[in-house]
Amino acid sequence: MSAPPAAVSLAGVGKTFGKGAVRALEDIDLAIAPGEFVSLIGPSGCGKSTLLRIVGDLIQPSVGDVIVNGKPAHRARLDHDYGIVFQSAVLYDWRTVTKNISLPLELLGWSRGRRNERVREMVELVELSGFESHHPWQLSGGMQQRVSIARALSFDPALLLMDEPFGALDEMTRERLNMELLRIWERSGSTIVFVTHSIPEAVFLSTRVVVMSPRPGRIAGIVEVDLPQPRGAETREQPRFFELVTEVRERLAGSGAATAPTEPALVTEERV
């Protein structure tokens, strides 16, 4: 019996921008098994978003191979293997909560009845009942992000790519959504690749934490998170949790991240 194909397999992936002027990523080798929850952590500008975009076939690597569910990333994208959640919710203002969640289902050609049923499940899953016909601008940031997560999950993608999804939220909302995300992950059995710059968040959520070094981004180390599942509020109080947080912090420091200047998050108002 052969092992199931890795959910994500990166071999020798590198990325340079602008004719080699910016070396964003170098020598990335990583295999993620189905059902894993892997966090990417590293200083700002180390290429976390770039790596996520490469996995999602939104940009092409300059070198290396990206295999997702046993097929090239491009094929996986055409097969709707990805659900993506960005730092901003990226909801469409002209659509209600319901219609935002059903957008991917419309594109997949689901019948109206099937769509409605699934949207109802999703609204319940992310606890937005009562807000179905609200427009995004009528929701708080945390609620918007929940809609975005529901939309990404609506079509049962094998792989969920999340780029600092809770980065813009306050601490309390963030912890609550962390719990919700774990619950959703346990129920759906999907694979999650999660970008964050919060060490405790990475340790709390993940089965593995991938620590990246500053530019050019490389894998500086991988920390196996052996905290018991399912996790809950008490997980954050276990001595092992603190040990792992310290371990990740030391890996980051060892990679030169602590000495590297941390750029403020660049919010580019570019429009296309």
Added chain:
Amino acid sequence: MSTVVQPVPRSFGRTIGRRFRDWLPALVVFVLVLVAWQGLVEVFNIRQFLLPKPTAILGALRDNRSDLWSAGIVTFKEALGGFAMGSTAAILVALVLARWRRVGGAIMPYAIAANAVPIIAFAPITNNWFGLLNPMSKMVIAAVLCFFPVFVNTLRGLTSVEPASIELMRSYAAGEIETFRRVRIPNALPFIFTGLKVASVLAMIGAVVGEYFGGPLDALGVVIQNNVALFDFPLAWAGIIVASAFGIAFYAAVAVAEHFLTGWQPAADSRSD
């Protein structure tokens, strides 16, 4: 804590009601200006050809209302035809340029240069092309006037989309047509209406001014001009008022369509807090 902005009911009646209260001061100013106008003309004995009294204009309006109304309809039809042609062409060209940016780069400089051309100056030429009595001669002027504001706004709306929303569509393996249909065009809708509102006003101007260069006797621009020539200034002013009324009604109709088609937008007063 999470705050939830309560949806603001945007019932059409309520909106009108609020508008009325907002407009009340303007209405008072309007009446005061009319009274002052009447008073000044009477006190200083200003002659009719300079400025007729509001009461004289109202009288002319009342006595000729059916002729003026039908003249207004003739001119409005020209404006409407030009508006439809110009706006449709503008939206189609904007769609093409938003889809093929290279083409846009090649064409944009000429579009901007063309906008600087005083299009009204072509009215005698289009009268010549299509014939004075052919409504098409006025429609073309109105259409050309409408084109630019609709084109520029539509193009801006189609291309001012967050890159992440395009990436999202890409992650769903959506093609260009789907992306236009579900993201770019809905995103552009409020912009398109901004352009259409400007165009509605320009269309009426184009039709009336086009008629000043000659047109059928039952058209508003011709009625105004002929009565000036006949020294019947109150009637000429009454014609101007009818032209304004049609212009305002046209603008209002576009605004109502906007309300129904882009009603999802945050109401101005819920945005500000």
